[in-house]
Amino acid sequence: MAVTLRDVADRAGVSRSAVSRTFTEGASVSAKTRAKVEKAATELGYSPNAIASSLTTGRTKLIGLVSNNFHNPLFLEVFDLFTRGLQDRGLRPLLVNLSHETDPANSVRMLRQYSVDGVIVASSTLPPSFAEAFRDAGVPVVHSFGRYTTSPHVHVVGIDNIACGRMAAEALIARGHRSVAFLGGPETATSTQDRERGFLDALSSHPEIQVSVSYASAYSFDAGRAEMMRLLQGTPAEAYFCGDDVLSIGVLSAISDARLRVPDDIGIIGLNDMEMARWENINLTTIRQPVAQIIGASIDLVVETIQHPDRHPETRLFPCRVIERGTLRPVPR
Amino acid sequence: MAVTLRDVADRAGVSRSAVSRTFTEGASVSAKTRAKVEKAATELGYSPNAIASSLTTGRTKLIGLVSNNFHNPLFLEVFDLFTRGLQDRGLRPLLVNLSHETDPANSVRMLRQYSVDGVIVASSTLPPSFAEAFRDAGVPVVHSFGRYTTSPHVHVVGIDNIACGRMAAEALIARGHRSVAFLGGPETATSTQDRERGFLDALSSHPEIQVSVSYASAYSFDAGRAEMMRLLQGTPAEAYFCGDDVLSIGVLSAISDARLRVPDDIGIIGLNDMEMARWENINLTTIRQPVAQIIGASIDLVVETIQHPDRHPETRLFPCRVIERGTLRPVPR
DNA sequence: ATTCATTTTGCAACCGGTTGCAAAAAGAAT
DNA sequence: ATTCTTTTTGCAACCGGTTGCAAAATGAAT
Missing domain, CATH: 3.40.50.2300 (Response regulator)
Known part of the structure; x- marks a missing residue:
């Protein structure tokens, strides 16, 4: 069915080694045999079998x-x-x-x-x-x-997730927010832990700012929305650093349902800068990876x-x- | 380095064939040798090499x-x-x-x-x-x-893209729209052509409804937004069937920028029902694939x-x- | 215990390539 | 033309498996 090295060798009138070598970078073949082989190969539509060669070279690519x-x-x-x-x-x-x-x-x-x-x-x-x-x-x-x-x-x-958390905190501090919060992904996710750490760390030198922390059950729209709806039952912070962009969009959805305005009533900063963050009807301030x-x-x-x-x-x-x-x-x- | 069939065979004191057969569905091996082989295999941490076996079986999976x-x-x-x-x-x-x-x-x-x-x-x-x-x-x-x-x-x-186009048209007709439009993806995409065809076909029996057609340059947010902005310079239709959901979201963004309301001023129906179509702040009526x-x-x-x-x-x-x-x-x- | 049918096993060839090695060919030097 | 060096070539073994086939082992039947 498929054309093999042997077919090419037969047609070109050379050994199988010769064919193998013409297709191997840096192997020793004369210009003459290389030409013969290449001619036969294109005539037959041959291309070497990566699987077979991996067996001896030990490289599958x-x-x-x-x-x-x-x-x-x-x-x-x-x-x-x-x-x-x-x-x-x-x-x-x-x-x-x-x-x-x-x-x-x-x-x-x-x-x-x-x-x-x-x-x-x-x-x-x-x-x-x-x-x-x-x-x-x-x-x-x-x-x-x-x-x-x-x-x-x-x-x-x-x-550096810790640095990102710090960066988010600084962005919120620079805007003069008096109460800020971290709304992370699942508490078990390593990224959540580090981002929280950086965030809290930067805020530790600003005791005048009120800080709170909560977690969404997943890095998902629904989880972000659900968690923000819960937070909106109490007194929300002025601004939130959200675990990632998808979470942020869920959060934005909850805020808009509550007839609050962004960024006037609540500010949001996400993380990732996924493609749709820049879509005009989302227009999410975020930290770009x-x-x-x-x-x-x-x-x-x-x-x-x-x-x-x-x-x-x-x-x-x-x-x-x-x-x-x-x-x-x-x-x- | 890696443990091979031969290693297992040696350790189990059987032939290589025996090992091969214990790992081959429906091959003939006695319970006794199978046990010996499996013991040796687990001791050595052997698992068969799919690449090598594909060479003879002709199946790589x-x-x-x-x-x-x-x-x-x-x-x-x-x-x-x-x-x-x-x-x-x-x-x-x-x-x-x-x-x-x-x-x-x-x-x-x-x-x-x-x-x-x-x-x-x-x-x-x-x-x-x-x-x-x-x-x-x-x-x-x-x-x-x-x-x-x-x-x-x-x-x-x-x-059936033609049927989808028809379905979209019927949805718009049922809502009593007097002017409707198809806003397709690239004119060369096969899906665009078929969807347009079905759409126009269903509307051909409703001569009282005004129909227009235009194309976005890609199935993308930006292209949808750009095309709708262009359309909004003239007199837009009452409702649009958009090439797909991403396009639709771009279109929605342009409409909201123009301070028009959806669905009161302009109606939109998309196609795909991608995950984010149901997100509350998008909430896109669409045709589910x-x-x-x-x-x-x-x-x-x-x-x-x-x-x-x-x-x-x-x-x-x-x-x-x-x-x-x-x-x-x-x-x- | 012998015969016969059935199952299990190992041998050896093969899948489609690569590569060390020695022989053959080509080229350089005298 | 001869010798020596360098390049090119083919042979054969190998990579890690599979499988047809015949021999060996097992089991059933007499």
Whole structure:
């Protein structure tokens, strides 16, 4: 059925090695045989079988892309950039959807069966142990959008969530708010913990500002909306730093239902800057994650790790910045 | 490094065939040797190499998932369902991002190099010829969200876009609108053409209703917004059927900027029912595509095609229905 | 205990490539 | 023309599995 190396060799009148070598970068073939082989190959429509060659070279050029964020619109951009970035480097993404899975063992097995060259765990909610399971299995791995740790056991690329929390706090302080709040995602998510920490940390030097904290049950519209509706039964803070953009939009929806105005009655700052945050009817002030840089660095790092498996685990964090839109009042004066 | 079949065989004191057979469904192994092998396998942490076995079986259990829709939030749901659905059947999705590519040859080559068992082309904008290129290369293929044709050359699963256009028209007629319009996506997209056709067809029996047609330059927020802003310079129709939900949201944004109210001044009906359409601050009346059914059927069909490669090309279309929310006034009486 | 049918097992070839090695060919130097 | 060096080539083994086939083992029947 499919045309193989042997067919090409026969047609070109050379050995199978010769054919293999013409398709192998830097192998020794004379111009003459290369020409013969290439002619035969195009005539037959041959293209080498990556699977078969991986068997001897030990390289499949497959990269496992593991994620559990299939409900955050930011991740559509993430998948877009990852798949394009990998393709551009001649790598192919093998997607693993972790939606309900929490045990890494299964994913590890699945990806080892396909001898992936490396794995990228793209998630801001998975614990570090998840990526570590791959490293323990001897698979080069990078945790994208992962959590910063001082002595990482595994490569991490992402943002400094603590610094982001601080940045959000400073944005609210600069606007002269007297009472502010953190409305996080699930308390167990590593990103929530760090963002809260940074937020509270920055506010600790401003005892005159009243601070409160609460958590939505998920990084989702509904959870954000539900939590804000609950908060609106009491006395809400003047401004909220929300766990992420989707949550923020749920919060905005609850506020608008309560006939309160943003930013006059309540200010909101999100985190991510997903594509729809800039849509005019959302117009969310938020902290932008440099997604493209994170993804570029993640791919670079996994490629480097494939080449040098024993490199020290490294953490690469990229700076975020506040994107001013319409859900936070302007800084006075 | 990795533990192979041979290691297990040595440890269990049996032949390599015996090991292979214990891991092969329906092969002949006695309970005794199976036990020995399984013991050795778990002790060594062995799991069979799918890549290697594919070489002889001719089955990789890889499915190419080809798409160019990385900016439509609906497709995050689509990827979620596809990856989960494939995983549940023991198949692995190999993602190909077509963002700028228009020539199928490249994708075909990429996926043939990995000997994928089948391909799912998930796109409402790609022409039928794209999927056909895979069929011509002898790869089982299903075009998901593809266009209906009376004599398809390739399996198609999706919705009847013409019927949807008609359904939208009927929804507007039932509400007593005197002037209605179709605001499509790019004129070249197959889905746009069909939806327009159905829409105009249903209205042809209502000569008293004024009808107009225009196109946004893409299925995107910005394009929808821009086109509606243009339309608002003249006299807009009473109600619009928009190419899809993202477009609709752009349109809503333009309308709200013009200080017009929805649905009182202008009614909007979208198509897709993506997750955020139900968000309370969007609350879009739209036509729901049964995404889960389409995806389930697509996977079924590609699996069947792998088993029976010569099956006649088939078109499976699923019915849509109007989801009433807040952007279209209620049916009178 | 013998015969026959059935199941289990290992051998060896194969899947589609790659690669170390030694032989053959080409090129350079005398 | 001869010798030496360098490049090119094919052989054969191997990557990690599968599978047809015949031999060996098991079980049933007499």
